[in-house]
Amino acid sequence: DQQVKQNSPSLSVQEGRISILNCDYTNSMFDYFLWYKKYPAEGPTFLISISSIKDKNEDGRFTVFLNKSAKHLSLHIVPSQPGDSAVYFCAASAGYGGATNKLIFGTGTLLAVQP
Amino acid sequence: DAGVIQSPRHEVTEMGQEVTLRCKPISGHDYLFWYRQTMMRGLELLIYFNNNVPIDDSGMPEDRFSAKMPNASFSTLKIQPSEPRDSAVYFCASSLQGFVEAFFGQGTRLTVV
Numbered sequence: 001d002q003q004v005k006q007n008s009p010s011l012s013v014q015e016g017r018i019s020i021l022n023c024d025y026t027n028s029m030f031d032y033f034l035w036y037k038k039y040p041a042e043g044p045t046f047l048i049s050i051s052s053i054k055d056k057n058e059d060g061r062f063t064v065f066l067n068k069s070a071k072h073l074s075l076h077i078v079p080s081q082p083g084d085s086a087v088y089f090c091a092a093s094a095g096y097g098g099a100t101n102k103l104i105f106g107t108g109t110l111l112a113v114q115p
Numbered sequence: 116d117a118g119v120i121q122s123p124r125h126e127v128t129e130m131g132q133e134v135t136l137r138c139k140p141i142s143g144h145d146y147l148f149w150y151r152q153t154m155m156r157g158l159e160l161l162i163y164f165n166n167n168v169p170i171d172d173s174g175m176p177e178d179r180f181s182a183k184m185p186n187a188s189f190s191t192l193k194i195q196p197s198e199p200r201d202s203a204v205y206f207c208a209s210s211l212q213g214f215v216e217a218f219f220g221q222g223t224r225l226t227v228v
Contacts, residue, residue: 002156034215043119043206043219044158089158093215102171103214105150107157 003027004092006106014114019077021109023090026071030092034103035064035075038087047088048075080113087111119220121207127226133195136223139188140209148208148217149182149192158206163214164190197227 005024013019021035031052036044050057050064050073057064063076077084087108095101120139128134140147149161162172167184175182179198184190194201204224210217 004157006157032215041124041221043208043221045219046216049215091158101214102160103217105158107154 001026002107003030004090004104004106006088006090006109008109009107010110010112012112012114013080015082016079019075019080019084019111019113021075021077021088021090021111023073023075023106024071025073025092027092027094027104028071029094030104032093032095032101033064033066033073034091034093035062036089036091036105038089038108044089077111080111082113082115085111085113119207119209119218121205121220121223123223124221125224125226127228128197130198130227131196132227133193134197134201134225134227136192136205136207136225138190138192138207138220140190140207141218142188144209144211144218146210146213146217147184147190148206148210148214149190150206150208150219152204152206152222161192161205194225197225199227202226 034049035047037047038044048059048062050066066073087110089108090106091103093101122137148163150158152158161174162182164184182192204222206222208217208219
């Protein structure tokens, strides 16, 4: 059973508009959440994270929102750029770091930003 | 540092053959992870090592899968015998401190026909 779900396999957005990628989780023990970005033929790279003590974390054009009651998080990219076209993975962990706090990944959402 | 290096980048093999995937972690990293990416299940952790010792292999799907880390700079993931359902992209990652700060290699795309 998928503990981290990304229900949209793909998303297409016009350059300059907002991209919103969604992620749902089922395990209430998760308290640290991350987004990874993956270009074709490359490995995933860390993008942004959020702890459960916050409901928003912002880094430049990227903002992650966490709604703990709904067990939902989202990644907003504003404005979207063609270079943002990639697969985005949501991941969750019960605790930060350490040797035992495994990352559970979603299935990914392919974002295509049209020029 | 060149990052995490995986080889080969692509592997096509016939069902029943043995496949060995290789990984060189970033120098100084104590943790090494093997992940598998599929469309249906996303990125799944197969096994991870700390200081060359396997810590958790509960993600290894079957006994056909095995992994070793004979030294701090090298790890292998072996599938014997391979099956078409093993077709996926396999990633190796390494880190200084656990899961959340891991750096991923470029992956090995395995196709079993």
